[in-house]
Amino acid sequence: MLVSVRRVAPATLLAVLGSLLLAAPSHAADTGAISGTVTARPAGGAAAPYADAHVVLDRLQANGDFFDYDVAGVRPEADGTFSVAGLADGRYQIRTYPDEYGELGQYGYEYYDDRPGPSDVTLVTVSNGAVTALPKTIELQPIGQVTGRVLDEHGEPVAGEVYFQRGQGGSGVTVDAAGRYDTAGPSDEPVLNLLPGTYTASFYPADTSNDAPVYYWRERTVTVTAGGTATLDFTLEERPTATFTVRGSDGQPAACAPVMFWMRDGDGPWRSPQYGPITTDQQGRFRVTDQAEQFRLRFSPADRDCEMSPIPGSGDAVEYWDGAYAFRDATVVSFAGDVPMSRSYDVQLGAPTAIRPGTPTITGTARVGQTLTLSPGAWTPGDADLDVEWFAGDDPVGTGPELTIGTALEGQWIWARVTGSAPGQASVDVTADFVGPVTAGDPPVEFSVPTISGTARIGNTLTAQPGAWGPAGVTLTYQWLADGAPIDRATDPTLELTPATAPAGARVSVRVTGSLPGRTSVSRTSTAVAVEAPEEPTPEEPGPVGPGPVDPAPAVTPGAPAISGAARVGTTMTAQPGAWGPGGVQLSYQWFAADAPIAGATDTAYSPTNAVAGKALSVRVTGTLAGAPPVTRQSAPTAPVVGKLSTTRPKVTGKARQGRKLVARAGAWRPAPVQLRYQWLRDGKPIKGSTARTYGLGKADVGHRVSVRVTGRRTSYAKVAMTSPATKKVRR
Secondary structure (H helix, E strand, O other): OOOEEOOOOOHHHHHHHHHHHHHOHHHOOOOEEEEEEEEEOOOOOOOEEOOOOEEEEEEEOOOOOOEEEEEEEEOOOOOOEEEEEEEOOEEEEEEEEOOOOOOOOOOOOEEOOOEOOOOOOOOEEEOOOOEEEOOOOEEEOOOOEEEEEEEEOOOOEOOEEEEEEEOOEEEEEEEOOOOEEEOOOHHHOOOOOOOOEEEEEEEEEOOOOOOOOOEOOOEEEEEEOOOOEEEOOEEEOEOOEEEEEEEOOOOOEOOOOEEEEEEEOOOOOOEOOOOOOOEOOOOOEEEEEOOOOEEEEEEOOOOEOOOOOEOOOOOOOOEEOOOEOOHHHOOOEEOOOOOOOEEEEEEEOOOOOOOEOOOOEEEOOOEOOOEEEEEOOOOEOOOOEEEEEEEEOOEEEEEOOEEEOOHHHOOOOEEEEEEEEOOOOOOEEEEEEEEOOOEOOOOEOEOOOOEEEOOOEOOOEEEEEOOOOEOOOOEEEEEEEEOOEEOOOOOOOEEEOOOOOOOOOOEEEEEEEEEOOOOEOEEEEOOOEEOEOOOOOOOOOOOOOOOOOOOOOOOOEOOOOEEEOOOEOOOOEEEEOOOOEOOOOEEEEEEEEOOEEOOOOOOOEEOOOHHHOOOOEEEEEEEEEOOEEEEEEEOOOOOOOEEOOEEOOOEEEOOOEOOOEEEEEOOOEEOOOOEEEEEEEEOOEEOOOOOOOEEEOOHHHEOOOEEEEEEEEOOOEOOEEEEOOOOOOEEO
16 A cells, blocks of 8 residues: 655555555555544643654454554654545544653543544545545643552452553553552653543452452542542452362362353252363362352362373262262352351362263254254163253253253353252252254243043043143144054044053053144144043932932033133233033133233223233133022133343443453343343354453454344343344454
8 A cells, every 4th residue: 555644654654555565566556544632631720732753553444353553654744734545445443652662751642533442433535535534623631640549348458450441442550559540651651642531440350369368349439630640549358258179089189170150140040151161279279259249159170280181080979069970969058147257168079879871862953943852871770860951051940851942041041951860869960061042933822731630440431631832723623542542533622541542550641732834833742641440330229219300590600710811911811711501601711810800801802911920811701691599610820920121232341352341231121120141152152151231352253253242131021131232253
């Protein structure tokens, strides 16, 4: 690229510019230009032209991910004006320094416009070879200084770093062993480019080992003035900890052994904020703090040394604290209430348990509307009772061997935990690997697991109770099974038990399938019941002879009310009154929430709102007939109504560059309060352990796009997950 400047380029750029001039003669036709004015405003004074400045241009590459740095440089004229010609069309970042060497002095440097660093910069566009005049004057100002001390609650100094952030960018200054820091640096030579403005200051301790205290996060606001010095002190409060020392069966510390932990507040769901890999230290220790009220922890034997080289396995079993082998049996470590500032526990790993888990796998397509199936693998003993739990991230989404994927799971990664138990043995669990992410598809019909009513005895009739299916209009079909095989022509809601349909000893179940146009059909099978042999008939004694038949008084014969449709805000539930008689009976309805009548809810259909979230619904049906007393029947209660959260799409702020920090902006969630969880994604896939509100970009992120998925949860409300737009590709 041919670069034209009105004054000689700074010495620091001569080599680069020279190579550009020699390497790109074919760009001599580039005729674009950027012009502007540079002034400087001394503290308490007026702005004046500043000819000693050094203006540098960086051109954004066509892919929008990286800059070509130092493509042009110029020093202003005496009146502060400058112009850089010979520029190719594109977008440019402009840096302005107080001298040609880019050093801090009386004035700070700035990125256009008025930015202390490369985050949130305003790019300037050159198009069609035209001259672009900067709409704002570049005004250099004296930088300010901040000084202060960092002490703990006992007045003892704490070493570390104070980090100053304005907008998306920032920089830090060291806090020495005496707890002092000063952005002026030694001999009053400034070390930070603190332009006038308001900054958020955070402290990071230098010692983060398991031997050092842990402090509550401290973040303060400080206003920096031109040429002024602000004082900002930090007083840190120590937070309680629990330290676990893990030893193998040989009694030696399990150094750098993998650890997983789950935490929750109150009765909320357990979540695993992994930011790993998480391991014990070289002394086999691992520590948690009161970042949540309750913890469960799992410790594994080390399979690698602290340099990540493989080592022979010890044969020890994975163990939950305290002496458990299944998550559900793990002892809770609590930080609720008045707890000691420091607690220590010993974890002794040992031999595997009598129950040996299989290797579970998940089959099926991870798409909305499809059903996933868990194959548990071969367990020892073979008759161990197995329980299956399904999860999307940390959120439980189902139990049993099948999971039908709803629309709320789109974009999620699905996994399962299998827990095996046997009489007299400790339960053991194991997990199946993630599948996903879940892709879009036709949503499934809303379903329930059917049950069977009636006595399973030859000569009796069984009735399928399908439960609540939806939405309105769903068609249900039935197939009765004997020992898992379909019974010929047994496709009604009822089944008469005969030796031909299901002989004594057979295990009968019913499979219900729900279908609706625009929805994916779902099938669910009831628990099987064992068929008994018929009872021997008992001879009846003859009774007295009475008068002839008398016409009975009119009477209402009630049906058995039920409710169809999912108990969820945003759906419509329908009262199914059952079979009432005789003809002419009039039916009326009243819906209830937690046994309290819902005002105005007197139709056959009802659409729940957030006002009834967490409450079970029922419907009372009253039948009236002239000359007969009214009869009332009430349905069984539904599951508690699941509320609906509303939100806006989250955003990610920060520079997509290795070493920088990204911050998740969650958006507005309603109704408050809503508990938020974060999961950072690399090219749409979860980054293991990255569940904080901020994310530090590392080497693994270079060349990839990063986004964040924010999940909102509130008791009795459906979880909502929203994913932000992805960043540009991360560059070095």
